[in-house]
Amino acid sequence: MLTKIISFFLENKFLTFLFLSLLIILGIQSFFNLKMDAFPDVTNIQVEIVATSPTLSPIEMEKFVTYPLENSLRGIPGLSTIRSTTKFGISVITAIFKDDVDIYFARQQVFERISGIMGKLPEGVDVEIGPITTAMGEIYQYTLEWEKPPSNNEVENLTRLRTIQDYLVAPLLKTVEGVSDINSFGGYIQQINILTDPLKLYKFNLSLNDIYDALKNNNLNVGGGIISKHSEQLIVQGIGMFSSIQDIERIVVKSVDGIPVYLKDVADVNFSHAFRKGGAIKDGREEVVGGIVMMLRGENSREVVKRVEKKVDEINRENILPNGLKIKPYYKRSEIIEKSINGVVKAILEGAILVIFVIFLFIRQLRGALIVVLSLPLTAFFTFLLMRIFNISANLMSLGGIAISIGMIVDASIIQVENVQRHINESVGERFSTVLKSVLEVRKPSIFGEIIISSVFLPIFSLQGMEGKMFSPLAITVIIALICSLTISILFVPSLCYIFLSSSRKGETFLVTFAKRIYLPVLQFALKRKFI
Template identity: 45%
Template sequence: MINKIIAFSIKQKPVIGMLVIILILAGVYYSIKLPIDAVPDITNNQIQIITSSPALSAAEVERFITYPVEIAMKNLPDLAELRSISKFGISVVTVVFDDNVEIYFARNLVFQKLKEAEENIPEGLGKPELAPVSTGLGEIYQYIVRPENRNDTSYSDMELRTIQDWIVKKQLLGTEGVAEVNSFGGYEQQYHVLINPDALKSYDLTLREIYDAVLKNNSNVGGGYIVKNSDQYSVRGIGLIEKIEDLHRIVVKSNHGIPVYLEQIADIEYGKGLRVGGVTQDGYGEVVSGIVMMLKGANSREVAQRVHNKIEEIKPSLPPGVTIDEFYNREDLIDNTINTVKTNLLEGGLIVIAVLVLLLGNFRAGFIVASVIPLSMLFAVIMMNLFEVSGNLMSLGAIDFGLIVDGAVIIVESVIVAIATKIRLNKNSLSKEEFNETVYTSTSEIIKSAIFGVLIIIVVYLPIFSLGGIEGKMFKPMAFTVGFALIGALLLSVTYVPMMCSLILKRDLKEKETLSDRIMNFFKKIYLPLLEFVLRKKAMTVCIALIFLIISLISFTKLGGEFIPKLDEGILHIR
């Protein structure tokens, strides 16, 4: 079967050439579509349920909120882990599902159980809600909202926070791939109703009555419609509070037909919401910041680009004298990481090509082998898209060009030797038929060794596919990418390499001493006497090998390690 493929490739060069062109075009297309990130997203399949209850202590939050939510989630299918954090005023329950569960199906299961949890939480203590569909690596963009002139005090911290919450945040939430925008710093603007106890007592009112009156008067109501002169008019009662003056005219009570307004028993003013912490920049005082969270599974580079473009669109709509400064963009980290990988791959490829040309002693042969590298990479990119493997430091950085060209080197060198030998015996150049036959014969003789060599390398990576959990998410992309590149190199070695050997190698190729031969002769002079010595001293050789093995094992136990490579973003995080 393999020999037939080799023969077909040599005879039908236009067909193989067209397939290679298709490979190049498809590879370029899919390389543009390939999801790019700095590192693989290793976050497990989790959903968070957040309940806010400002009046409860940590123990009360655990008792009245966290426990009912956990009980409701206990019997969910494919549940891997259930954990919770109860703090003053807030409960966070994390539901972790098996990795094979689709995230939106899991959220639907949790959402159905939330109703049951709500029924078991005492009324008024809080309503559980699902957190956005994001992950631990979802923080892709951070920015600040500040006055253009840092010394400008015309905008207060509360006004900047209002601009962030009602202008910037609202528009960013409509950006594709954005799950949530969190605001930090400044003060939330509130309407404060400051009750006068004496007035409250004199009008014989309670705080509950005032609370209910404010709540009920902040709504619109429908009154049906009336028909007049064949026209239909809708009847509505407009009661939504739009400005602070509307609060003043809320009727709290009617005393003998005389309305008692809220302004008669309370002072109403703008106020600041309670907060924990603040945000400063460069020692100039407080600013307001926003953190954009990416939707789980989205392309972080594309989402970061969209957010950046959206910020530029928002800037003209800001009030005069206010601007937005970007201070963290995941795209920068991704670009730096990918540029590092590209540089390493390019330098490695050039070194491999240079070494191949020098050692093979034939530029055309070196070109054939070297061309396998980009073609194998394009094949790997296509397969990465099909198997949804993102391009990152782990996947792209794991590619070894030496492994990729291994099979091609064996085949090309075998063809060169066979052609040179046949010319030396015949003492003239080969005809086209003889040349093609020589290429076919030499390739067929060596192809099994080349295939076995590549398959052995692929088999070495197979155990990585058995990894699960976080380690599987981290290292499987590496195994997939290397495997795809090796499979691509193997297919090219069977088809493309024989075709190119038949197409561009000279038919009058003569045997001559190459740099590779001189290097090998040099090492033979050192190796052969050493080989004779170790064969005579077998016991001593085994003992020395065991000593080195023991030393290496001891050194291995003292070797440091880390889960992922260090990524220097040029940022200091001081706590």
């Protein structure tokens, strides 16, 4: 079967070059469409649940929130581990699933379990599921910077920046395809404080519950239905939502002898900010507000970063943000990807140059050396094509596999070229049969050699967990590259030899001669003394 295939490619040189051209085009296209990242994503399948409450202590959060939520998750199909962290006012629960579980199935199961227990949690507890992202999802980080701050009050400026970040910048960036979430940091979260006066409350016989109920009942919009009048329909609506501090101050909390008692009579209402536990400092000098763009799990980080950069340029160019505010990036995953890939490409090129030099020294046949070297890019293009088909991302480990296998990639081609060249030099018969005979002579050593080398990397697939996810791309890429090089050497290299190689009467190179002078006596000595 293999003999017929080799003969077919030798007889149909046009089809051979057509296949090579197609391989080159598809390989280049596949390379530019590969998912690219700096490192393999070693995170497991996990769903994060965040529960918050502004009033519960760590003990109460653990007892009344964390434990019921954890208990509700038990028994979910494919669930491996549950871990949690509980602090004042917040509980973070992480449900870890087996690697073969679909992330969307896992989230659906978690959502159903949480929905069934929400009614049993304390009042005021908010529970939400984290975004569909991983620890490797932080692809773009930025800060918001004024051209000229609108106020001399630093706290006021930081509060305004955080408000713009949460309600304007983050929603705009979430529209970018491939973005899962925007994590905001720094500044002060704006809130409205109502500071009651105990003496005035006592004077009007009011309690804090009365103030709370008045705020709750008045901050509402109520629909009143529709009134039909002639050919028109009028929508009736009661507008009660607060739109300013004055609206809050004019809330009636009590009526004494027909005289209303307003909230402003018993409390001071003003803008303020929530208590915070940290801040963000830039260059160790000034406090800033910014965000982290989180990539959707499984997306191409290089492409998502490009889309985010395009959106940021649009926001800055069209002055969408007020007061000359600009988005200033300080971290882009694409820069790390480019540096990692450039480093690997540099190593591949250096290795290829070294291979060319060594091959030429030993073969001393420029055409033969070029055919062997040509197998390097052809193997690389073939490898990129298979990587795209099998959805293997291009990262430091997978491309590193190609780099470390350069010497192994050309082994089969060197064997083919050297043997064909020797037979052409020695033979005076038909060229076609000479090349075919030369290739068939060494096909078994070539195949067995590549299989043996590939089998060396098989134990890597036995690694589990993070180690397996880290090193498996390297092993897979090396094995794919070796298989591709073997395919190139058997199918295409014979045709190239048939076309380009010619009879050469040049003797052996001095390196080969020198090696023989040392090797042959040692070989004869060993053959005569087999017992050694």
